[in-house]
Amino acid sequence: MSGNGTGIGASVKRKEDTRFLTGRGRYTDDINLPGQLYGHILRSPVAHADIGGIDTSAAMAAPGVHAVFTGKDMEGVGGIPTGWLIHSKDGSPMVEPAHPALALGKVRYVGDCVAIVVAETREQAKEAANLVDVDYRDLPAVASIEAAEANGAAQVFDEAPGNVCYDWEVGDRAATDAAFENAAHVVSIDVVNNRLVPNAIEPRAAIANFDPATSEYTLYTTSQNPHLVRLLLGAFVLGLPEHKLRIVAPDVGGGFGSKIPHYAEEAILTWTAGRLGRPVKWTCERIDAFKSDTHGRDHISTAKLALDADGKFLGLHVTTKANLGAYLSTFATCVPTYLYGILFAGPYTTPAVYCEVKSFFTNTVPVDALRGAGRPEATYLLERLVDKAAHELGMDRVEIRRKNFVREFPYQTPVALQYDQGDYDATLDLALDASDWAGFEARRAESAARGKLRGIGISTFIEACGIAPSAVVGSLGARAGLYESGSVRVHPTGSVSVFTGTHSHGQGHETTFAQIVSDMLGVDFDAVDVVHGDSAKIPFGMGTYGSRSLAVGGTAIYLAVEKVIEKGRKIAAHLLEASVEDIEFENGSFTVAGTDRSTSLGEVALTAYVPHNYPEGLEPGLEETAFYDPLNFTFPAGTHVAEVEVDPETGEVELVAVTGADDVGRVINPMIVAGQLHGGLAHGIGQALMEECVYQDDGQLATGSYLDYTMPRAADLPNFSINHNTTLCTHNPLGVKGVGEVGSIGIPPAVINAVIDALRPLGVNDMAMPATSQRVWQAIRQAQG
């Protein structure tokens, strides 16, 4: 690895930026197909109702309308599947109700798809949708976990008594109970993890087309994982063979988890295009995005921590209720289980951990992955509890963490994970230093002199990224493998195309992956392009989520490059009349060891495609594919520190400093990595201070637009202090771990711990997210009696 100006470790400017900066990005809504019609999805305005009937005649008669389809028209088409089977404590499988793409007989949330109206123009389709007469016969709705589990609650599905999907557990309950019996101290906490709306700035969109000449369907869609959509849509919903279904996810304007799921609209559009023989385009309006993009989080938890007299953690018991919404979205079921419960060792040596999770159906938008997906929920609970333990035991917040850190690796946690490597003291020390933790009391006094309350908060955390290996996740209920593919095609004159099954929607893969390939092959950075997002171009791959793209997808590319080099050595040996074992490859040259006889990659590539003088028995061409199935998760870790200043008169919280000290493994492009950290921090700060998705009791979404749902804006955030201490992942060749979710996992508890620290002198010892000025003001007033 040369480490040169564009190689691994360099802050190379991004390849993708020129098109985005000049308005030449190609997002789904930018695409128009000849003869296209426009579809408008009519959505349920009520949370729970029987459909007495649907009269589409007036809509059909409206100007420009070509078709109106309802659930009855699509009856017989497969339902929208879910990707992970969870088993309950008693061994029974989760309740997995049917999810018809268009509601059949019943609607179950505000936003449920009821009909598609197809017309010549967008406006005609939208106006005609107003003429569809749906006879909704209202049923009582359950819009929260509390409502769903209440005695006599309305049932979202008849087959799910008590609205329970599953009642899952992980860890050794008996050992954990025993730890509490021997504890000197027990500290308890109740927390709510607030429901969030992902809000990628690009709304979802899709265009479906059917070509009768080839019997091929093409679906352009805003997806983080086009092959996964093809598999679910083709094999499970429409019954189309893969070779007749092409999925293109072109430039995608942010995902954050909300563009992982296979959505009903994708099935409706594709099916409709087939029925009409015309392309059909649909673009979600923001108001509909709020009530149809999957939401995130929404947990209610209670937990207790057992400690010995010195503050050493002995046991942790967590009981969580999770809201899954009205239907099971693609990865809904694994987020509050296998991406949550197994995180509860955190960076600590707690010997006994037990977590139980009961998940509920409610009449709300389906819940799925959102940046961090399960890990922010676990980290928030654990780091709030550790802070509370320090307070109740009269211990220093830093020292109680340090006292319990894992320091010997590999470390087997009591909840399934085995950490391969880390240095939690190093990131803690770095964060304390970078945040001037030691100087805080002087800053607190300075704030106090101005009548303000200053607080500082910390969280130390691990995450688990690049979920793997396939055999293990399969044994836990995953219905997919979690490997990744990479192909490297060296062209005859030496430029390179790289094909990845991951998908870039802001992460800069076109740059980072090109850096890796350019560095390894010694090819000019500008001569390497990365292709992603089109199932007709790329090998089967699982897409981008869970901070997996570099650790899993980057490794697949690395392995494909190794194969290219290995084949190149054979060709070079032939050209140089040497034995393969003597050929060394460095900086783009194959050299006979110990000599100055060499040939370039370009010459080898040309020879591979013009094999006049060529090794006997070797296939022509220089293109290799690798599929990489990881041996383990990767474990990024770090310490985040937040410093706030609270105005006791208004309750307003000003975030004055944010410090991240992170170990994300080897950094390929520091500029991009910093950007990922910034974005994650903003997302986590949004959760901690601003964002909250609120449903009324009747299931109406109270926060259904940017006027009601608070998004972090530039003036709400400070600059971020980003710091790295690197330990290398031991089980992938690049030593990389993942970075996309770090901020949203680590920072929320640090912010809330800081708010509590600020308010503690007033007698406030608890604070819920988001810590809005109203909530803080109320807490201050209540504490003052």
Next chain:
Amino acid sequence: MPTVTMTVNGMERSGTVEGRTLLVEFLRENLGLTGTHVGCDTSQCGACVVHVNGTSVKSCTCLAVQADGADVTTIEGLANGAELHPMQEAFREHHGLQCGFCTPGMVMSAVDLANRNPDPSEHEVREWLEGNLCRCTGYHNIVKAVRAGAQAMGGGS
């Protein structure tokens, strides 16, 4: 249906629109200028910002007929051929974009700020961007880019 004529990126463009057609719809659908994006329906996100007579405007909040006769600049009209505008270059240099969806609006808004204030402070930039949402960057690098871009513009575009 009314016909509108306006100068868009230096060229006179005409089209037939409905009275309710938004400027952003005219730009995207009539003229095929898809660099201007639509991220919301409440004039909150700012992905659709263009310049109308030199001032930044949310083109989702302006009817096409209101821009009749106006001089409109979109993100496609900012660069000088292959040479990026200093504000575009600053966004590239400082990694002020990730997914790119909010970027056209951010850049157009930033150019207007720089035209008014050639050396905005961090605070001034953050306040100015009140009408532009980004979900990717946490704004940190956008703020850096806008300040650098304003300085590079040297007091005007």
